[in-house]
C-alpha cells in the first residue's frame with residue numbers, strides 16, 4: 001500500500017516542489033494551505049492527479065485529516081521578510097500554534113513529522129560558518145524577531161514532543177533556497193534582482209553590498225529534506241549551499257546573466273539584516289550523505305528562465321499578495 005504524506009504550505013515555493021517529489025515517488029499526497037502567501041498556480045498541475053488532494057485550511061486552527069497518515073511535512077509559514085513584516089502575528093501563530101496542532105496530529109496518527117526551520121534561528125551570527133551547535137544571535141524584539149523566534153519556539157516544541165511523547169521528529173534548518181515558483185515581489189534578493197532586470201530597472205543593493213549570502217538550488221534542497229525525512233536523525237540539521245558570495249558580486253553576476261543595461265544602485269541596509277550567512281554542512285554530508293550538486297550558474301539560468309516566462313502583467317504587478325482576506329481578527 002502506498003504511504004500517505006501531509007504537506008502544509010503546499011501552494012508555496014518549497015511546499016509545491018515537495019508535493020511534486022512525493023507524487024513522483026508514488027506517495028498519496030495531501031497538500032494543505034490557506035494561500036496567505038502561496039499561489040494556486042504552483043499546484044495547478046497536481047489537481048488532476050488522483051493521488052493528490054488539496055485541503056484549504058489555516059493550520060493555526062485545529063487540524064483534522066481523515067484516514068491514516070505516515071508522514072507530515074510542516075512547511076506552512078510566511079518565509080520572506082516582506083511577508084512576515086506585513087503579517088507578524090500570523091507568522092508567530094503558524095510557527096507556534098500551527099506547529100503545536102501538527103505535532104498533535106502526528107501524535108494521534110503515529111506519523112513521523114519533519115518541520116521546516118531556518119538559518120534565521122542563528123540571527124545575525126557571530127560564528128561563521130554556522131554549525132548546528134551554534135545557539136544564535138537573535139534580536140527578540142526587532143521586526144524580524146517574529147519569524148526567528150517563531151522558528152526557535154517551533155524547534156523547542158518539536159524536541160519536547162520528541163522527548164516527552166517519543167514522537168518521531170525531524171528538523172531541517174533551511175538556508176536561502178531559490179528556483180522556479182519563487183514570488184517575484186517577495187523581497188528576496190534573487191527574484192528582486194531578476195525582476196528589476198526584466199523590467200529594465202536598476203538593481204538595488206542594500207548596504208554597501210559586502211554582506212554575503214549562499215544560495216541553494218531548490219532541487220538540492222528537496223533532496224536534502226527527502227533524505228532527512230527517511231534518516232533516523234532527530235536533531236536539527238543544516239541544508240544549504242556553503243558557496244558564499246557578496247551581494248555586490250552577485251548583483252554583477254545577475255547583470256551578466258540577464259544582459260541588463262541598467263546600473264547597480266545602493267540603498268540603506270534594513271534593520272537586523274544579517275551580514276553573513278553560510279551553512280556548515282558537515283553534518284548533512286555525514287548523516288545524509290548529501291551535498292548540493294547544482295552550480296549557481298546552472299541554477300540561476302533555470303530560475304531566470306522561469307521568471308522570463310511570466311506574463312507582462314505578473315512582471316509589472318508591484319505586489320500581488322493581498323493578505324486581508326486570509327486574516328482572522
Ligand SMILES: NC(=O)c1ccc[n+]([C@@H]2O[C@H](COP(=O)([O-])OP(=O)(O)OC[C@H]3O[C@@H](n4cnc5c(N)ncnc54)[C@H](O)[C@@H]3O)[C@@H](O)[C@H]2O)c1
Pocket residue numbers: 008009010011012013014015032033034035036037038039057058059060074075076077078079080094098116117118119173174175176177178
Ligand atoms: N525558501 C527559503 O529559502 C526558506 C529558507 C528557510 C526556511 N524556509 C521555510 O520553508 C517553508 C516554506 O517556505 P517558502 O519559501 O516555500 O515560502 P512560501 O511563502 O512560498 O510558502 C509558504 C506557504 O505556507 C502557506 N501558509 C502560511 N501560513 C499558513 C497557515 N497558517 N495555514 C496554512 N498555510 C499557510 C502559504 O500560503 C504558502 O503557500 C517555511 O516554513 C519557511 O520558513 C524557507
